[in-house]
Each structure stands twice: as C-alpha cells, then as structure tokens.
Amino acid sequence: MIFGINKSIFRRILFSNMFTVLLGLCVVGLMISFLTKDYIIDSKKDELLRKAKRVNVAVQNVRLPDDGLKDLLLFFDQSYDTRIWLFDLQGKIVATSAKDEVYIGKSVDASIVAKVSKGENTVMNMEFEGLKEQMLSVVVPWGKDNQLYGGIVLHAPVTGMNETITNLRETILWGTLFGLLLSAVIASYLSWTISQPLQKIDRAAAKIGMGDYSERIRIQSKDEIGELASTINHMVEKLEIVDQEKKKLEHIRQDFLANVSHELRTPLTAMQGFLEALQDGLIDEAAKPRYYGIIYNETLHMNRLVDDIMDLIKLENNEIMLSRSPVDMETLLSQIAFKFEPEATDKQTEIELAIAGPLPKAYADANRMEQICNNLIKNAIKFTENGRITIGAAYEQPYIHLTLSDTGIGISTDDQEMIWERFFKVDRGRSKKNQGTGLGLAIVRELVALHEGKIEVRSEIDKGTTFDVWIPTVETVQK
Structure with a gap:
C-alpha cells in the first residue's frame, strides 16, 4: 500500500x-520562432528601405543609364551586399548592379510600377529567373523632387534568417531536454517530500486501527500535510481518552452489576432460609416474630437499595429537577440533629450543633438538601461509637459552608479517593453489622453538584472524618 502511494x-x-x-x-x-522571424524580416525590410533611399539619393540626378551609373550601382552592391535594379516608368529594367546585366530589358510586375508611380514603397518576396535563392525585395521610387524616373529595387537573400531560426530552434530543443530533466529531478524531490509523511501517516493509521493509541505522527513541516498529522494526533488523543473512558465505564458497569447482585443476594438468601424454615415448621411459635422481623428488615434494606439505585441513575442521567427556593439552613440542621439523636444515643454518641452567627438563606431544594444531610449523618453515626458528631454551619461568601465532623474510625488516604464510587464501603473488611448500600456518598456528590456547590472530605484513621459542603446563597444566585 505504501509503495502504491509513493508510486502513484x-x-x-x-x-x-x-x-x-x-x-x-x-x-x-514556437512563439519565439515566429516573433524572431518577423523581427528579422521587419529589420531587414527597414534596412533595405533605408539603403534603397540612399541609392536613390546617389542616382537621382541620372536619368539615362551610362557607365558611371553602372559603376555606382556596383559600388552600392558591394557595400550593401544587395542586388540593385533600376526600372523606368514602363517597368522595364534599365540598369543593374550585376556585371552580366542579365535582367536588362526585362520588366517588373505592373502592380509594382503602379505603386511606384504613386510614390509608394513596396516590400515583397520576389523570385527572378536566374536566381536560385529566395530574395527579400524592396522597391522605392526613383527620381528627384517631383520628377519620377521609375523605381529602384533592392533585394537580399534570406538564408541568414533561416539559419538564425534553425539555431534558435535547436537552442529551444536543448532547453526543452534540460527542462524535462530538471522537472524529473524536481518531481522526484516533491514526490519524496510528500510520500514520506504520507507513509508515516499510513503506518500510524494502521496501528491506530489496531487499537494502539500510543502512536504519534512526527512531522515537522508546517504545510497541509503537517496540519493533517497534527489533526490526526489530536484525534488519536481524543480516541485514547474515549477508549479509556469506555474501559472505565465498562469496569464500573461490571462492578455495578456485581455489587447489585451481591447486595440483593445477601438479603434474598437470608429471607429464603427463614421462609423455608417457617414453611417447614422448624421455628417455634415464640421465635416466629423475631424471624418475621428479620425478614421485614431485609425487605426494607432491599427497598432502600432499589431507591438509592434509582436516585443515582436519575441523577447521572440528569432526570432529577431541583425545586430550588430560599432554605433556612439553621432550622433544617436543627431538625435533622433532633431526628437522629435517638439513633446516635443508642451508640453512646452525642450530636451537637455549631452554627456561626446568623446565616443567609441557602438557594436549594429543601428535600434534596435534607437528603444530603441525612446521608452524611447516617454515615457518621454508623462509624462512630462512644464519640461525638458535630454539625456546623458558617457563611463564607458566596456560600454557606456546612461541616459534619465525627470522631469515628476515619478513612484511609487511599479510600478517600474511592468513597464517591458506587457501592464502595469503608468498612468492607471490618464488620458486617453496619449494613448499607454503598450508594449514599455517590448520591450526595451528585446532589451537591446539581446545587452548583462542592464537597470535600478530610479524615485520619481512628481520629474521625469531616465532610465540608458549600451551598450557594440566595444573594449569590440573584446577583
């Protein structure tokens, strides 16, 4: 394929x-040849006309041919390298510069005589008997002032012009051959400069097509091919990111299915065992209420799991719309602390409020805001025994800063990056008595983001955990 590209x-x-x-x-x-031929002919015509007029000046006082006129014509013939004829008004040649005087007595064409009689100059190619070469001829009037005796003809061979044109054409032919050779060299160079980058692009595209997104095209040129290589590199970077995201999503999907299956299987297995025991009559009447209670609690756990999964899916698909309005956070936090106080007391844990001064109204969905606080406090109570949970709030323009701190078991540094993932549990290797879906913090993060806020965690093992939540105020949103 590469060879085919290069060859093509x-x-x-x-x-x-x-x-x-x-x-x-x-x-x-061809243009030079024709233009040169025309130029040479025109130059020759002008030159012959000038010479013919000079001859007329020299012989204008002579009306009848004599030996002196013949000698004068012979002198001009040798000086100008031209043949010279004189003819009268009847067109009969009366004198020539040739020694043999072969044309004396012959006549020129009547049309030439007519033009000369009008005082006009004539230029033409003429052929005369006894001359083998084509001659360029000019005719001018012969006379003085208003007296016209006849005409003067000067003609010269055109062999020099033909030789010049021939030499010019040979030069052009050699120039053409050299141009063809030069064009072949230039074509080879251009082909190499184009085909080499294309070969690199072709090799890189083949690797990219096989899923190797680490390949990059190294082309330094700033032309269209360089821009193409840069565009492909940029595209590969995006494909690599998309592929990584795809693998990550696939991994999350597999983990999600595995975790959901596990979370559902555990209560279902317990419920199945207890129901089989009740169905077979293996349970005493006195113990049945306790078994019914366990089964009921397992159904509640499954119901919470399904609700949390549905909430998380809706949040991630942007299917939950907030009904935001001014919310009194001090009142809301007081109600939540009062609600969870009995549950905390069962674990010998104290809940206290730390509200710093009057707070502006938060711009939030009251129900979803309560869900955020509920999930955070449930986690704090779950992992805190014989300790203290502090719910704090302060105004930090442009947010209300909520803090929820506990003195529980804490979260390791590695786990702090994972707590926002679905089904992740900090106590997965410790105790099974603290049941949970592992979706609470994932839901909290999505809800905080939906409120245009932010959330962070700070924790140390065996020293406790603090969640910081920032929620926009009404004044901020109105601005």
Missing part, C-alpha cells in the same frame, strides 16, 4: 511536471 504520487507529479514543461517550452519556442 511520483507518476502524477513527474508526468504533470514534464507535460507542463514540455508544453510550455514548445509554446514559448
């Missing part, structure tokens, strides 16, 4: 460059 690009660039050079040089060569 090379052929395209080579043939296109060579065709362009060949076509351009051919067009230019």
Whole structure:
C-alpha cells in the first residue's frame, strides 16, 4: 500500500511536471520562432528601405543609364551586399548592379510600377529567373523632387534568417531536454517530500486501527500535510481518552452489576432460609416474630437499595429537577440533629450543633438538601461509637459552608479517593453489622453538584472524618 502511494504520487507529479514543461517550452519556442522571424524580416525590410533611399539619393540626378551609373550601382552592391535594379516608368529594367546585366530589358510586375508611380514603397518576396535563392525585395521610387524616373529595387537573400531560426530552434530543443530533466529531478524531490509523511501517516493509521493509541505522527513541516498529522494526533488523543473512558465505564458497569447482585443476594438468601424454615415448621411459635422481623428488615434494606439505585441513575442521567427556593439552613440542621439523636444515643454518641452567627438563606431544594444531610449523618453515626458528631454551619461568601465532623474510625488516604464510587464501603473488611448500600456518598456528590456547590472530605484513621459542603446563597444566585 505504501509503495502504491509513493508510486502513484511520483507518476502524477513527474508526468504533470514534464507535460507542463514540455508544453510550455514548445509554446514559448514556437512563439519565439515566429516573433524572431518577423523581427528579422521587419529589420531587414527597414534596412533595405533605408539603403534603397540612399541609392536613390546617389542616382537621382541620372536619368539615362551610362557607365558611371553602372559603376555606382556596383559600388552600392558591394557595400550593401544587395542586388540593385533600376526600372523606368514602363517597368522595364534599365540598369543593374550585376556585371552580366542579365535582367536588362526585362520588366517588373505592373502592380509594382503602379505603386511606384504613386510614390509608394513596396516590400515583397520576389523570385527572378536566374536566381536560385529566395530574395527579400524592396522597391522605392526613383527620381528627384517631383520628377519620377521609375523605381529602384533592392533585394537580399534570406538564408541568414533561416539559419538564425534553425539555431534558435535547436537552442529551444536543448532547453526543452534540460527542462524535462530538471522537472524529473524536481518531481522526484516533491514526490519524496510528500510520500514520506504520507507513509508515516499510513503506518500510524494502521496501528491506530489496531487499537494502539500510543502512536504519534512526527512531522515537522508546517504545510497541509503537517496540519493533517497534527489533526490526526489530536484525534488519536481524543480516541485514547474515549477508549479509556469506555474501559472505565465498562469496569464500573461490571462492578455495578456485581455489587447489585451481591447486595440483593445477601438479603434474598437470608429471607429464603427463614421462609423455608417457617414453611417447614422448624421455628417455634415464640421465635416466629423475631424471624418475621428479620425478614421485614431485609425487605426494607432491599427497598432502600432499589431507591438509592434509582436516585443515582436519575441523577447521572440528569432526570432529577431541583425545586430550588430560599432554605433556612439553621432550622433544617436543627431538625435533622433532633431526628437522629435517638439513633446516635443508642451508640453512646452525642450530636451537637455549631452554627456561626446568623446565616443567609441557602438557594436549594429543601428535600434534596435534607437528603444530603441525612446521608452524611447516617454515615457518621454508623462509624462512630462512644464519640461525638458535630454539625456546623458558617457563611463564607458566596456560600454557606456546612461541616459534619465525627470522631469515628476515619478513612484511609487511599479510600478517600474511592468513597464517591458506587457501592464502595469503608468498612468492607471490618464488620458486617453496619449494613448499607454503598450508594449514599455517590448520591450526595451528585446532589451537591446539581446545587452548583462542592464537597470535600478530610479524615485520619481512628481520629474521625469531616465532610465540608458549600451551598450557594440566595444573594449569590440573584446577583
């Protein structure tokens, strides 16, 4: 595939460059040839006209040919390297610069005589008997002032012009060959500079297609290919992130299914065992209420688990809409402390409030705010015995800062990063008496984020844990 790319690009660039050079040089060569030929002919015509007028000046006082006129014409013939003829008004040649005088007595064309009679100059290619070469000829009037005796003809061979055109064409041909060679070299270089980066891109794309997102394309050029490589690298980075997120989500999904199965299996197994014992009549009448109570508690645990899962799914799918309004946090915290006081007392734990000064109203959903506090206090009571739980609140513009501290077992540094995950339990290796779904803190984090707040945790093993929650105030939202 790589070779095919290289070969195709090379052929395209080579043939296109060579065709362009060949076509351009051919067009230019033809134009130069024709323009040069026209230029040489025009120059020759102008030169011959000037010479013919000079000859007229020299012979304008001579009306009849004599030996002196012939010598004068011979002198101009040798000086100008041209053949010179004189003809009268009837078109008959009366004198020439040739010694043999072969054309004396012959006539020129009547149209030429007519133009000369009008005082006009004439330029043409003429062929005369006895001359093998094509001659460029000019005709000017012969006379003085208003007296016209006839015409003067000067003609010169065009062999020099043909040789010049031939040499020019040969030069253009060699230039064309050199241009073709140069275009081949340039095409090879351009093909290499294009195909090499494309080969790198092709190799990288093959690895990326196989799932290797660590591959990067190293191209330093700033042209379109360099931009393409940069775009592909950026795309690979995003694909790598998406792939990692996908693997993470798949891992979370598997953990979720495993944890849900475990959390459901445990109460179901207990309920099944107790129901089978009751059905088989293995339980005394006096003990039945206790077994019914256990079964009832297990159903409550399963119901809480299902409710928590539904809440978390709705939060993550943005299906829960808050009904936010001004909330008196001091009153809310007092009610929550009073509600959980009996449960804390059973564990010889004291709950105290620490409200710092008057608090502004929080802009929150009162029911969801109560759910946040309930989950945090339940965790504190669960892991605190013979200790103290402190519920604090203070105004830290633009938030109300809630703190919930306990003197319980604490959370290790490694676990502090995991407590927000679904089904994660700090006491998973300690005691089974503290039942829970492991979804409480995950729900708390989602609800706090939904309130546009933030939450943090501070903890030390065997010294206790503090959760800090910041909730926006009404004044902040109104601004």
